[in-house]
Amino acid sequence: MDWQDILFKFVGGLGIFLFGIKYMSDGLQKSAGDKMRGLLEKYTSNPVLGVLVGVGVTILIQSSSGTTVMAIGLVNAGLMTLKQAIGVIMGANIGTTMTAFIVGIKIEEYALPIIAVGAFFLFFFNKKKFQYIGQVVFGFGTLFLGLSTMGSGVKPLSELPAFTDFMIQLQDQPLLALIVGTVFTMIVQSSSATIGILQTIADEGMISLKGSLPILFGDNIGTTITAVLASIGATVAAKRTALVHVIFNVIGAIIFMILLVPVHSLVLWLGEGVNIRMQIAYAHGIFNTTNALIFLPLIPALAWLVTKVIPGKMQEIEFKAIYLDERLLATPAVAFGQAQHEILRMGQYARETLNDASTFFFSRESRVGELALQKEELINELNRKITDYMVKIQQQNGLPEGESEKASGWFQLVNDIERIGDHAENIVELSEFSINKKVEFSEEAGRELKEMLTLADKAVERALAALEHNDVTAAQEVLDYERELDEMEVKFRKSHIQRLNQNLCTGNSGAVYLDILSNLERVGDHSKNIAQFVMHEEQT
Template sequence: MSLNWQEMLFQFFGGLGLFLFSIKYMGDGLQKSAGDRLRDILDRYTTNPMMGVLVGILVTVLIQSSSGTTVITVGLVSAGFMTLRQAIGVIMGANIGTTFTAFIIGFDIGQFAYLVLAIGAFLLFFFKKNSIQNIGQIIFGLGGLFVGLELMSNGMKPLQELPTFIDMALRISENSILGVILGALVTLIIQSSSATIGILQGLYGEGLMPLHGALPILFGDNIGTTLTAVLASIGASVAARRVAAMHVLFNVIGTIIFLLILPQFTLYIEWLAGVAGLEPKMQIAFAHGSFNVVNTMIQLPLIGVWAYVVTKLIPGEDSVIEYKPRSLDLHFIEASPAIAIGQAKEEVLRMGKYSIRGLEETFEYLKTNDKKNAKNVLQYEEAINSLDQKITDYLVKVSAQPLSDTDSTRHHILLENVRDIERIGDHFENIVELIDYKTVNGVQLSEPAINDLSEMFTLTIETVQKAILALDTTNHGLAIDVTKKEELIDQMERTFRKKHIHRLNLGQCSAHSGIVFTDIVSNLERIGDHAVNIAEAILQKH
């Protein structure tokens, strides 16, 4: 029998493309429905490894991507919101959560796929409300997923009559290691474990592969999905590399365990299929689910051990930018408002230190154009914003308590300080965006312009440093010094603007470079204004 290879390949890869798109589209819809709560859920409810597992399952089901959950988790570990032990629990849960798609496929509602697509399209095009459109996106993605699977299955059907393929399937069935490698490689290439499982369900469903041959491929699929995280972690933070290493370790150990008991596991799935009357696709789904649930049950008690192992395997420390407050004990709000205000001051000072570091990194970015500096700036700005919200909420609660005149003044000053430091963060973020604009558009600043900016940056950093030190020590002399430096910054702004206009008239600068230059100068001047606000609050207190 001659096979129409073109039709087979077009159907298979077209179906694969539609499947991948549909998973992402459905995941995006689920994520929109969840709003910005995913990060908050991971932050708030992963207090212990068991909760981490449950949250990992939930978040992965919502975003339909274990890799996505891992990325969010790495970010939270890097930001100090989550420990490595908690992150390991989330990763285990993510592995279980990613089996959700396999169970959806296992229900095999392909005959209704086009109807599901139609319902999704109807909701998308005839309703303007975002919540309904999100539901439409989820439903449309679900329908597309089954249409994609149907196309892939149709593309693979003729293979059952191809002797070469039958021979290859038999070889894989006889060599479990080969099956694991194949599963890992296919997942690495496709970049989606759900797609690999979908293909496997199609192959097994069409009778192209026996169960004992399909299971090692399934195990390899779980390893393959971790390799994406490994590639992404190259050159990343220590925390990112440890989380990626743990993901690999978890799945490799699980695969070794299940390969050792492969005959028994195969019998278990066959028994389950007989008892529950499972269709072939659902058998793979249950095998996938069983693998990850049992693997988690075995390794969950060993989280402390694995955390120790990956820490030893990947030594080093990140310069962690902690987003989470270290102090702010709610107990002191009622018990001792004065202590509570003192704790708030400690966090405000940390905000201030972040503003200094962010400003220094911004200056480095201007000089080096190194994206690492820009990334650090944005992290400092995010940390400042996070602390701003937490400190402000805390101080608002403190204000409900009876305060002495002294404490009331301290409280008011801190609220003002928080606002000013947060604005400093906004301004150095603006400068980073201007530097990005300069780079993307090929804007060149003249050497005199660079020198002017360097001079103004240096003075601005010194001014902010002294303002934060004055806040820390309530030093009257330092506060006065800040006001003097801010006057110099104002003078610089006026002088540099005039010098820029002169260069522009001489044709030494372009209009685009002028926009970048004057906007950076303007942002630095405003940073100086906020620094002097901090100093003046101290002077008024005295």
């Protein structure tokens, strides 16, 4: 027996299979744009919708782990509630069964022509749309090529007594089979891959359907490791979300292990006349769908349980406009008042993003940087929603002339607030560059940046206070702060040049330092615009 040939074909086939899934998934994601995250953010208002969205997104990206990690990211930023995330995770588990059904089709002999079609689209079309289609088709063909390679690699093992004895042992000891499935998936970190391998081994006649089922249930437990790893160092809410994923799959596996005999009979009945690969796909679908139906009414209880197991305060941010009601557009004056509330809310998030960016620069904690970027995404979303709403208000022509001018002024302020968020995002990206390139700053440079960041935060805080309370005194303070920021930038630039001349700073650190100064000076300018608007309104 040629062990090298077996090992190379199995490992290489697994690599090709994983590449096929990833490449197909990337193509699907690109062709769908940013719709997956948008679906998760917008259409998970109730558990049933959450399940359906989880199914849809996972079918689109072909990765339940990807959907679950995405949900954890949204919960981590407070952009999705725990109950919403539970529904999405249930749906993700159902959606991931699509890969098993694809593998069950058994079209390995057509793998190379499919790859050729994909390559044709990739290399002979310039339009992105066709290239994405090519990527999906190429990945689809590669997936089957990997399966075929793995199958030819493991086939000789059927003649090895030690291997066949182990397979028989797994069939006689379901608990051992469950553990094998769990551990293997934890190592590979892809239930789609391990279930694909299981389908291949079963197709070669090395294991029966009954022996495959406990391994399949173990694969579903093992896939939770990705969510657990994603929650390390994250917020309390994200850890609770990961724990829900573990509880959901572990309890489901226990239930199905107890009902192993009737489940086996059900799969045989449903899969009569189809190949064993498709029968395993049926079992996978039954497991996740039944599990979701069992736990759907228990979502509040699950949320309560994980809250008790992982105590702590969690931050919740609604990733949507909470004051903009389309029904109020019939009364433009009231609608304008609501828009003002939303603009102020957007401003608070802009200030929080700036503070998070500042904290990230000094602490270098990736979680804080991610939070800043997620809040900046929220600011962009609010910018779009508020702009659309304000346009609709002005189209109503129901505001008096003076109020209409005022509304136009507030309309402009949205851009200033959005730009503050953009400058905060720039600081996060500059901080990431510093971390990746191991850029070090002198003690004096760090002190100067902290001083300017603190002043920029004061300018934003007073600008928002002036806007909310129509406070001219606060607005005047902003103008003073803005002048001070301008002076600081000039002064600190000169200090930086002196440090460069004295070799106290490197070129990389100097470039980052100057870019941050520039961004903070621009934050002051946008704060000044807000203050000047308040002063102008008071004078008129």
